[in-house]
Amino acid sequence: MDMDKIVSLCKRRGFLFQSSEIYGGLNGFWDYGPLGVELKRNLKEAWWRDMVAGHDDISTLPGAPSSYEMVGLDCTIIMHPQVWKVSGHYDLFVDKMVDCRTEGCKGRFRVDHIPSSECPLKPSKCPGAHDKCSLTEPRDFNLMFKTIIGALGGEEDAAFLRPETAQGIFVNFKNVLDSSRVRVPVGIAQIGKSFRNEITPRNFTFRSREFEQMEIEFFCHPSESRKWYEYWRNRRMKWWQDLGLSGSRLLLREHHADELSHYSIGTADIEYAFPFLPEGEFGELEGVAHRGDFDLRSHMEGKLDPNSKPNLQVQLGADGKPVHKGSGRDLTYRDDITNERFTPHVIEPSAGADRGALAILCEAYHEDSAPDDKGELQTRTVMKFHPRIAPVKAAIFPLVKKDGMPEVAQELYRALKKKFPVQYDEKGAVGRRYRRQDEIGTPYCLTIDGQTLTDQTVTLRDRDTLEQVRVKLADVVSEIEQRVSG
RNA sequence: GCGGGUGUAGCUCAAUGGUAGAGCAAUAGCCUUCCAAGCUAAAGACGAGGGUUCGAUUCCCUUCACCCGCUCCA
Incomplete structure (x- = not known):
């Protein structure tokens, strides 16, 4: 598959633009155009719905050790500089x-x-x-972006743009527990921008300096953490598969022991064979990491010494004091049923929203052949997005621009537009309109024809099979609604 | 940051030391009763800055961006 063609289509149809392009662009920064923003929003909303808002906290989900709760959080990009000193980023970055x-x-x-x-x-x-x-x-x-707080700020007022959203969750752990009646096991989820001064931003949006993460920090009892790790690893893999990344281009790769971070008991990457990578190589889409109690302990006690594995100790300076002091707050958890107090272990499924959108774009890109009106095969470019992710859900056409067809089509368009993004198009030959929609991945096209005027049915054309079925005009909204949800 | 390559219209490309041409797309209209490339019209570009020159898109320098390699990716 040709990456250049995908990049070209993204620009041409308004999925992705280079940031500040009219000024020559900016290395490592990318903008989402009108279709790209819908695509990425759909991805993030699917994640939020499936992981957080729509989570069933009463049932025990398949593969899970027990039921669990999920809540959300949205914290600031700039946090107290001590957060990054204690987390290890300040030294390690x-x-x-x-x-x-x-x-x-x-x-x-x-x-x-x-x-x-x-x-x-x-x-x-x-x-x-x-x-x-x-x-x-x-x-x-x-690798951390530095900034200055305060209009008169100097070097002593330096702060950082977060290099990951995770730390905001750890420092709010106690707030969430105290305010929301949740009990461990519980996941706290957040979607937001992060910033890293990558040395070599490259490969389209894959390695950007400003990017968006979809992260869960899942807090559980230490004795159950291994089971939860396995649950999240499999759950997250299946989620990507269900969104259409189901082929051999998606891979779940467990890290070897020598590859693990100093605090991790286990880590798995969900990787995608992006077309810009050499044959057989995969790029990380999401990391599912078992982080133990590293983060909560760090923010209680101070920065932990990476060399003190496996029994992590606070890193001490020459003066015998912690190199970076923790908050001193008690971030342990007391189970009010068993009365046990412990520091929860953390499983972290951390996904890249931009990388996810990019993988979906790459996976969707297809060229196939379809007959033109003379029956001759022509190349067709089609983005085969999962209907749930597609930026435009349906397009509505009058077959010709007369005999009252535009009026019926426009009425249908208005009814559908109230529910989701749809487009109305009456320009040119209907075949050309179908192809236009194929190229932006619209899964369904609805055409009002002569028959509509007599029996109140329209044709519903499927993007992938090119097949058409007749649907009652009155049923179209619910039919499309049912097809594009989940 | 280093080495190599590239930068012309929305996209893909062409030509030229005397201010650029095409295909597709897009726009307006015509024609069209189901799978683009029929007709008409108008519109649209030399990445940025500097230098050489009577004159630079073309030659030189700088810079920015993209691609490949090195490096990096907690």
Whole structure:
């Protein structure tokens, strides 16, 4: 599949534009056009409905150890700077890097990786070991966006744009428990923008500097956390499959032990074979991580020492005090039935909304052949979106622009428009109108023809099969409603 | 940040040291009774800045962006 064609269609039909394009663009930033915004909203709304608003907290869902509750949260992008110091981002998001100026090398190396890195010069040595090596001074690559709070603010008023939404959930954990009557096990969900100064933004929207996450922090009893991890891993995989990413291009990959973060007991990536990646390679769509009690403990006690695995200890400075002090608040949970007090363990399904939208765009793109009015096969570009995700749910056409057909079509259009995004089109040949809708992935087209005027039925044309069935005019709204929901 | 490539209309491309041409799309209208590329009309571009030159879209420099590779991705 050709990524260039997808990028071109996204621009041409208004799914995605480069940010600030009229000024030459900005590396790592992308805008959603009229169709793109509908697509992404549909994705986020499907996630929110399926994970949060529509969650059944009475039943035990298939694969779940028990019933559980789900609530939402929407917190600020800028938080107290201490949040990032305690979470570890402040220290871990800065890499010292050197570049080698030497002809034949021109490499870039992380300073802390130099001893295990290999310089391309022969004989094989580590960077800097050859006489010819010419390394720059180590320079900081800070992945967090810095900003200043206050109109008169200086460096001492520095703050950060969040690099993930998760921390906002951890620091509000106690607020949520105290205010909403929820009991562990409970998930707190949030959709929102995050920011990372990626060193090399690339591959369309895949690695952007401003991006949107859909995250759940799921709090549970430590003894049940492994079962919950497995539940969420499978649930999230199935969710993406149900949205149409069901082929061999979607992969659930469990991390090896040596790949795990210092606090994680298990992590699985849900990955998609994006067309811009080399054959056989997959890119991360969502990570489902078992984070143990790392985050809540950090925000209670202070930044934990990543080298103290498996029994994490607060990282102490030369003065014997915590390098980054925690809040000192008690974030443990008391089960008021068993009377047990514990620090909940956390399972974190963290999905990329932009990556999800991109995967859906890539998966939807198809070229097939369809006959024209002379019966000859023509190439057809069609976006095969799941009806639930499609930006436009239906299009309404009068077969011809006379005999009262436009009036009937417009009346139907108004009735449908009250329920969801639909388009009305009376321009040109009807075949051309069908193709236009195919290219933006509209799943259904409704055509008012001569027969409509006598028996009050219209044709309903399916985007993927090209088949038409006649539906009573009075039933169209409920018919489309039923087809595009879930 | 380094190396290589690219940048002309909404999209895909062409030509040229004397201010650019096409196809498709889009717009208005015509024709059309079910799967685009029929007809008519009008509209639309040299990524940005600087330099050389009588004159730059073309040559040079800088910059921005995109693609490939190196690097990075907690």
